[in-house]
Amino acid sequence: MTSTATESDPQKTIQQLTERVDALEHSAGNDRLSLGVMSGNLDTTIAAFIIALGAVAYDMEVDMFFTFWATAALRDPKKSPPKKFMDRMFGWMLPRGSRALPLSKMQMAGIGPKMIRSVMSAHGVKSLEQLMKEAGEFGVRIHVCEMSMGVMGLKEEEMIDYPGIDYVGVGSFIQMISESKQVVFL
């Protein structure tokens, strides 16, 4: 009788261990990377997409969360939906899409970004626009912070056409990072 009891105990323990290991594996998120993109400079945005595509090449799923200044990097300069006065004012001050992003350093009245782009291209690095296109093709998911869109006066209708792009709250970002191996915030 006692022997039966000790034999059944391990089985229960194994069952519990299996459940705990299941949970650990799920939350470890070893095949998933989150990128928080906030500063919205040309350099940081290029870095974000290079990391995203690097992770995809290592079979990770990648979620990018664009917030605050970085939302303007996703504007499509060819689209200009009607806006109220205050939103229009912000719209003027914010960069109109990826091609208008400033550098975090050496901006030099707009010469810096041109120089960096030209040097990167000379070194065979893809342009930010090409990187964004590839990210879409390789299944990198882009999520845009709804609240930031509102504050910056941006409309969904003026954003780039990116496969599956969606507009979410901070809760989505929290969930994203709690199911990821790492979060890189830049």
Added chain:
Amino acid sequence: MTSTATESDPQKTIQQLTERVDALEHSAGNDRLSLGVMSGNLDTTIAAFIIALGAVAYDMEVDMFFTFWATAALRDPKKSPPKKFMDRMFGWMLPRGSRALPLSKMQMAGIGPKMIRSVMSAHGVKSLEQLMKEAGEFGVRIHVCEMSMGVMGLKEEEMIDYPGIDYVGVGSFIQMISESKQVVFL
């Protein structure tokens, strides 16, 4: 005899597995988030508190580590303890608390922060000061880098009244992040 041996082995293995899973669960820190707050701008500080409160809403414990420029965000402008000359000089140059924080972009001689605050309020986003108050109420822990306080010439007596605020070394930050699911550094 052999059968007894093979019966005792699994039990030992199960015991060892249980300990390893215990350790993994502890260090996974799935219910804990660390925020490293360094740059001390209005935008990054708001983002830090929005992420902190978002995480709390998802039942995570949150530790914020304020270092370097960000320490000045926690000054209480109504308090001014006596200081030595050099510390006083730094004190003049650093923002006197959350209401004096600059933006990382579009500072426009102080117009930027006012605009952002007014637009955020119009969009129903809580002010930085409200976010900080709520963080305290919801148990977000704030730790301030002692060394930065010294370098910036800040005294504990001039900091805001925040429940449980403490002054710690970099070792605390390392411990914090090694027991957290993620660290977001901004």
Added chain:
Amino acid sequence: MTSTATESDPQKTIQQLTERVDALEHSAGNDRLSLGVMSGNLDTTIAAFIIALGAVAYDMEVDMFFTFWATAALRDPKKSPPKKFMDRMFGWMLPRGSRALPLSKMQMAGIGPKMIRSVMSAHGVKSLEQLMKEAGEFGVRIHVCEMSMGVMGLKEEEMIDYPGIDYVGVGSFIQMISESKQVVFL
């Protein structure tokens, strides 16, 4: 017969669990920290090395990945290999090593960095150069982004002598962070 089956099942389950826990422990990277160093300011670079040495003191292995602007922090001002025109131009604009790094705030035409260095020294904080030396002695690994070196026009021959410094692609960074407990990006 049935009893034999149920007796062999737990053993197989234990074997599988052990393998899964092995994998979880490996990828948890609890004894390893990655630092992504990008912005290349005096303050962020000092912070990176203080965190690195703090982690080492807690028995973690540390990998630093220097990319974009931060690569210039590793230039040795005494070395100046021959360069083509464009690379030379970039070389002039970028800081010549750690002693020439700007602050992210309060740069004040070069007075800011001098002030911060003098105040940090007065508070017994080691200089950036001392921190870098100690990092090398304590086995902190430095990896430099090859692509950034190319874009910034930097040559391996002009970089500091740091034990084991190597020049790698973004893939190394991805691998680094997927085997680390955390990544801090600054």
